[in-house]
Amino acid sequence: MRNFGFYQDDKKIGTIANGKTIEYQLEPGKHRLSSKIDWCGSRTIEFDIKENETKTIELSGLKYGTLILPLLLTILLIYVFAKTQLNTNLRFLRVFGIILFFYPLYFLTFGKKNICE
Incomplete structure (x- = not known):
C-alpha cells in the first residue's frame, strides 16, 4: 500500500x-x-x-505477509463458530492463532531491520 x-x-x-x-x-x-x-x-x-557492470537486486517485503492476516482471520472465525455454534473447544486453533499473531509482531520489534529480504 x-x-x-x-x-x-x-x-x-x-x-x-x-x-x-x-x-x-x-x-x-x-x-x-x-x-x-x-x-x-x-x-x-x-x-x-565495476564500470559497465550490471547488478540485479531483488527486494521483497515480509515473507508470507499477504497470507498471515487472511489465515489469522479464518482461524479466528472457525474458532468462534466452533465455540458458539458447536459448543466445542478447538485448542489447537489457539496455538496457530498465537503463532500467526507473533510472527509479524517479531518483525515490528526485534526484527525490524530484517523485514525486507
Missing part, C-alpha cells in the same frame, strides 16, 4: 512500490544499498561495481 524508501550509501535515492522494478546508474566502486519503510527496514547490502 505504501512505497519503500531506497537508500544508496545512506542517502535516499528514491522509492519503490511493491512488485515494481527500478533502475539506477551507480558510479563504479563500493556501495551500500538498503530500503526502509517507517521504522522497519532491510539489511544493508554491500557490494563492488
